[in-house]
Amino acid sequence: MDSTTEADYPGDYNDVLKELEIHSVDLPAGHCRHAACVITVIFNVIIFLLGTIGNGAVIWIAGFKMKKSVNTTWYLSLALSDFIFCSTLPFIISRLVTDTWIFGLFMCKFTSFVTTLNMYSSIFILVIISVDRCITVKFPVWAQNQRTVKKASAVIVMAWFVSVLLSIPSAKFRDITKNSTTVICYGNYEHHHTTVVFLRFTFGFLIPLLAISTCYSILICKLKANQMSKSTKPYKIMTVLITTFFVCWLPFHIVSIIELEQKEHDPVFNTAVQVTAALATANSFINPFLYAFMAKDMKKKCYSFLSKIESAIDEETRSAFQRTSITNSVDNRVSTVV
Incomplete structure (x- = not known):
């Protein structure tokens, strides 16, 4: 390894430390010995194990076991996004344990890319699901004729394409x-740090929040007025999924914005960045367990975890057909009277 000093870093050394992104903030001397580092490593190991297993189960069920539908397309894509991210966590865990980056420049760029891709793709898919729910309730007849797996797949491909660009x-x-002793993987933004942070906040949080809030306002008003859905369980599942996403990611965005004003290397602030980064990471393994625990058969201990996930996803499809059938029935009765 080449021998370099602080003067060899691009820009001021403290600026380099301050600009380190998610999972690459705290740089203690020596290996991972202090409590914060050990806890972070354990937390990431848990996320890796639960995230890969849980999302892998959703991918298997929604992709291979269940009949293809619009709803399974949404949740399959969401699980795939989380699974890809969780699969990169061993690289982050290695960096935390060894206090150095041993995987080269490509993986440094790739892991950061996957983290951001997971954020964008997850929230875009949640926006798509919210819009889909809104359209299904607002225009049930049109939705029954136009909601196809092929069109849903095209929408998902477009969402992933935009996520890749961002x-x-x-x-x-x-x-x-x-x-002389370590290799650091960091965000070398030069003069673009502010632009990147506000791009992330605007397209990864603010605009999706406004879109989802609008959809849910319309959805709630329509359902209360017509009482079209006998079961509110699918909406509870989506509400919890969306709330969980924002709870996990909002602190990270807030800290990222505050970080722009940081002039000095502050260990306390770096700890806050680590905590919010870990919270954002946790979102990637939570979704499969929300599917399981919010399914109708939650209280029936004899059912397996995989059955619960399938039940939660399948309930979405049944609910959509029920709403459409009710509306068609009403329309037919009105047509007969007229």
């Missing part, structure tokens, strides 16, 4: 630097 800056401005 995630490119996370890879572009990622870099590694060396000293």
Whole structure:
């Protein structure tokens, strides 16, 4: 390893430390020995194990076991996003344990890219699901004729394409630097840090929040007025999924914005960044368990975890058909009277 000093870093050394992104903030001397680092490693290991197993189960059930539908397309894509991210966590865990980055520049850029891609793709899919629910309730007859798996797949592909484009800056401005003992994978934003942070906040949080809030306002008003759905369980599942996403990611965005004003290397603030980053990461393994615990058969202990996930996803499909059938029945009666 080449020998370098603090003067060899691109820009001021403290600026380099301050600009380190998610999972690459705290740089203690030596290996992972202090309590905060040990807890972070354990937390990431748990997320990796539960996230890969849970999301893998959803991918298997929604992708291979269940009949293809619009709803399974949504949840399959959401699980795939979380699974890809969780599969990169061993690289992060290794960095925390060894206190150095040993995987080279490409993986430094790739892990940052995947993290941002997971954020964008997850929230975009949640927006798509919210719009789909709104359209299904507001225009049930049209939805029955136009909601197809082929069109849903096209929408998902478009969402992933936009997510990839928005995630490119996370890879572009990622870099590694060396000293005599360690290699650091960090965000070398130069003069673009503010732009990247506000791009992330605007498209990864603010606009989706407004879109989802609008959809749910319309949805709630329509359901209360017509009482079209006998079961509110699908909406509870979606409400919890969306609430969980925002609870997990909002602190990260807030800290990222505050970080723009940080002039000095502050260990306390770095701890806050680590905590909010870990909370954001946790969102990737929570969704499969929400499917399981909010299914109708939650209290029946004899059912397996996989059955609960399938029940939760399948309930979405049944609910959509019930709403459409009710509306068609009403329309037919009105037509007969007229």
